[in-house]
Amino acid sequence: MTGWLASIANAAEISLILPTGPDILDLKDPTAGALGAWDDENIVATVRDLANTPGRPRLSATIGDHPMRPDVVIPAARRIAATGVDFVKIGFAPDGAPERCIDALAPLTAEGAGLIAVLFADLWPSDPCCLPIDRLAAAGFRGVMLDTAGKRHGLRHHWQDAQLEAFVSCARAHRLLAGLAGSLRVADIPALMALSPDYLGFRGALCGGERTAGIDPQAAAQVAAAITTPQPRPSAPSRS
Numbered sequence: 001m002t003g004w005l006a007s008i009a010n011a012a013e014i015s016l017i018l019p020t021g022p023d024i025l026d027l028k029d030p031t032a033g034a035l036g037a038w039d040d041e042n043i044v045a046t047v048r049d050l051a052n053t054p055g056r057p058r059l060s061a062t063i064g065d066h067p068m069r070p071d072v073v074i075p076a077a078r079r080i081a082a083t084g085v086d087f088v089k090i091g092f093a094p095d096g097a098p099e100r101c102i103d104a105l106a107p108l109t110a111e112g113a114g115l116i117a118v119l120f121a122d123l124w125p126s127d128p129c130c131l132p133i134d135r136l137a138a139a140g141f142r143g144v145m146l147d148t149a150g151k152r153h154g155l156r157h158h159w160q161d162a163q164l165e166a167f168v169s170c171a172r173a174h175r176l177l178a179g180l181a182g183s184l185r186v187a188d189i190p191a192l193m194a195l196s197p198d199y200l201g202f203r204g205a206l207c208g209g210e211r212t213a214g215i216d217p218q219a220a221a222q223v224a225a226a227i228t229t230p231q232p233r234p235s236a237p238s239r240s
């Protein structure tokens with residue numbers, strides 16, 4: 001079953017998106033780039049406000065956009081983990097020392113933090129073998145999400161579906177949750193659901209195309225409907 005993640009820009013958007021039933025509410029400031037972070041106090045307040053909501057979605061929050069240095073990434077991840085969100089999203093770019101940052105996060109996962117790595121499809125080579133997936137698994141990450149740093153082109157512009165399928169399989173083989181995002185549109189949903197990722201992530205599509213505009217409940221309902229619509233099974237090859 002593929003679930004879906006909705007990135008929300010502020011607490012006021014919660015009441016607009018909750019009726020559409022996202023599996024994960026992702027607290028992210030879209031005006032500050034692909035990994036714009038919320039203020040810690042607002043994350044803590046949202047965790048607290050939703051704590052008693054029956055069937056509430058899980059919460060994720062990003063640590064923000066940081067240079068790939070352990071002395072910067074580790075404290076930022078630790079701070080967001082302390083807010084009580086279910087998942088902490090950390091972006092890894094190939095520049096700098098992503099591997100050292102990943103390894104240095106192992107103590108945090110050992111303490112129970114649910115870390116999700118965000119790898120940018122427009123920055124890393126389009127081959128899962130070139131991604132540090134084995135390293136993420138060894139460090140105890142819960143999942144890995146392929147997203148895009150630039151939002152002009154969607155994920156499927158940068159990676160072909162066969163490459164995305166290989167990414168999902170590779171994450172699964174390492175027992176990581178696999179997520180796909182990056183300017184996804186409603187029209188992308190059937191093809192991506194066929195790859196069976198654990199999650200598809202959205203912001204722009206929930207806002208009618210422009211991710212810095214607010215959530216448009218009608219657009220969000222269309223995304224939700226496309227995710228929950230049963231997908232046709234691939235037909236069995238005919239014997240002749």
Ligand SMILES: O=C[C@H](O)COP(=O)(O)O
Binds near residue numbers: 028202
């Ligand atoms: O985590 C998912 C992203 O917020 C997706 O944003 P986007 O659909 O605008 O690329």
